Amino acid sequence: MPDVGPTTVLPRRPLTVGELLDSAVLLLRGQARLLVPLAVLLAVGEQLLLHPLRLLADARPPEWWPDLDRLGWAWLLLAVGAGTEALIIAVLGNPAARGAAAALLGRRSGPRExxxxxxxxxxxxxxAAAAVGLTVCLAGLAGPAWFVAYGLLGAVVPALVVDRVPAHRAPRRALALAVRAGGRAAGIRLLGYLGWWLIRLGIGVGAYHGLGLLGLFDLSAWALPVATATWVGVNALAYPALACLDAVLHLETRMRTEGLDIRLARAPAGAPEPALLAVPR
Incomplete structure (x- = not known):
């Protein structure tokens, strides 16, 4: 059975928060050969996009903390950064969601698939990913509204590729799933982001200053490329992990609130996989 064993990516039952986080990590391990290289490319593009705004905000590596005397540019930098993160996670959510769907059905999907x-x-x-990124960016300009936008939009891409809903219905479907059970999915998504933000901050800043302590080269002269490479490396792991969390959280929410696990158990043998997971229209 696909839901037996301690190393199952996604058991066919509602999960605890800890089990969801474990499932996301297991999914990432299985799909790392595709997700991590793709995340590296997207993270490099993000750093190139943010560089002009960092100059305008006088944000310096490795923390990229802006000059508060340039509050307007600093605020824009934070909002655009939040938007690019959401966009990248949504793009990575496409292969992550399809990999999670295959795991739920008891098989492992390879990079070629x-x-x-x-x-x-x-x-x-x-x-859809661009729309998610733009929405989070605009919400970031409003300050605390970022938390609401990010928490509510995690299921947009999984709804497209797993639930097979039309593109215009995907945002509404994502919002409906996020607020079920007292907003459980939205809260877990924010919890996952906060956890990975702390990990990213610790590794990104720590690795930069650790290289400086080694004294192998003049870090002040290489601050920009070293900090950029460090953050690309950290984000290349964090972004796929968050995309995998979105994927398993989406399917778990459907099992918890829609009985997807029961539907799969009763499905006739030989039914096509897309039809098994698609939402009836």
């Missing part, structure tokens, strides 16, 4: 365009719906995913 996940890069094929069959059933991937990239044409709908990329605009």
């Amino acid at each position: 996940l890069v094929r365009p069959d059933q991937a719906r990239w044409g709908a995913t990329l605009p």
Whole structure:
């Protein structure tokens, strides 16, 4: 059975918060050969995009803490950074969600399967990810509204590629799932982000200053490339991990609130996988 054994990526039952975090890590381990290289490319693009704003905000490495005398630019930098993070996580959510769906059905999907365009719906995913990033960016300009936007939009891409809903219904579907059970999914998504933010901050800043203590080169002269490379490396792990959390959280929420596990147990043998997980229209 696919839900037996301690190393199962996604058991067919509602999970605790700790089990969800474990499932996300297991999914990342299984899909790292695809998700991490893709995340590296996206993280490099993010650093290039943010660089001009960092100069305008006088944000210096490795923390990239801006000059508060340039509050306007600093605020814009934080909002754009939040938007790019949300966009990248949403893009990575496409292969992560398909990998999680395969794991729920008791099999492991390889990188070749996940890069094929069959059933991937990239044409709908990329605009949806851009819309998620823009929404989070605009919410970031409003300060605390960022928390609401980020928490509510985690299931947009999984709803597209797993639930097979039309693109215009995906945001509404994501919002509905996020607020069920007292907003449990939204809260867990924010918890996961906070945990990985602390890990990213600790590793990013610690690795930078650790290299300085080694005294191998003049760190002040290489501050920008060293900090950029450090943050790309950290984000290349954190972003896929958060995408995997979105994927397993989406399917777990469906099992918890829609009885997806019962539906799968009663499904006739030989039913096509997309039909097993798709939401009836």
